[in-house]
Amino acid sequence: MASSSSCVGTLLPNHTQLFSQTKPSTKRRVRVSRAVRAESMTNVIEKLGIKIERNPPESKLTQLGVRQWPKWGCPPSKFPWTYEAKETCYLLEGKVKVTPSGANESVEIAAGDLVVFPKGMSCTWDVSLGVDKHYNFE
Structure with missing residues (x-):
C-alpha cells in the first residue's frame, strides 16, 4: 500500500484506534495487522x-x-x-x-x-x- 505517512490507522469496533507501521518491523505487528484485516472483513x-x-x-x-x-x-x-x-x-x-x-x-x-x-x-x-x-x- 502506498502512503506518504509512516503509520496506518484502523478504527476498531470499540472506537479505539490502532496504529501500525506500514512496514512492520516485528512479528507482533504483523500478527496485529493480520488480525485487524480479518476482523474488518466481518x-x-x-x-x-x-x-x-x-x-x-x-x-x-x-x-x-x-x-x-x-x-x-x-x-x-x-x-x-x-x-x-x-x-x-x-x-x-x-x-x-x-x-x-x-x-x-x-x-x-x-x-x-x-x-x-x-x-x-x-x-x-x-x-x-x-x-x-x-x-x-x-
Missing part, C-alpha cells in the same frame, strides 16, 4: 435493534456451539412473533424480511447470517424462501 450490522453478522467465520460458529443448538424451520409464510427471550440464530437456508412492530422498514436476513433478536421485540416474519436455522434462547 460484516456486522445493527438495524432496528436486530444484529446481523453476514457469513461469520466457522471458528466463531464453533466457539458459540451453533451446530449443537436445536433446529427450527418453516416454509414460505407470514406471521407475527414476539421474543420472550433474547434469541441468537444461524440461518442454514432461507430468506426473511423481519419488520419490528411500529417500524416502517424491515430487516432482511438470509442463509449464512448469524442474527440476534432482543428480548421483548415484537415483529412480523415474512418468509419468502423456506427457513432452516439453528437457534438459542438466553
Whole structure:
C-alpha cells in the first residue's frame, strides 16, 4: 500500500484506534495487522435493534456451539412473533424480511447470517424462501 505517512490507522469496533507501521518491523505487528484485516472483513450490522453478522467465520460458529443448538424451520409464510427471550440464530437456508412492530422498514436476513433478536421485540416474519436455522434462547 502506498502512503506518504509512516503509520496506518484502523478504527476498531470499540472506537479505539490502532496504529501500525506500514512496514512492520516485528512479528507482533504483523500478527496485529493480520488480525485487524480479518476482523474488518466481518460484516456486522445493527438495524432496528436486530444484529446481523453476514457469513461469520466457522471458528466463531464453533466457539458459540451453533451446530449443537436445536433446529427450527418453516416454509414460505407470514406471521407475527414476539421474543420472550433474547434469541441468537444461524440461518442454514432461507430468506426473511423481519419488520419490528411500529417500524416502517424491515430487516432482511438470509442463509449464512448469524442474527440476534432482543428480548421483548415484537415483529412480523415474512418468509419468502423456506427457513432452516439453528437457534438459542438466553
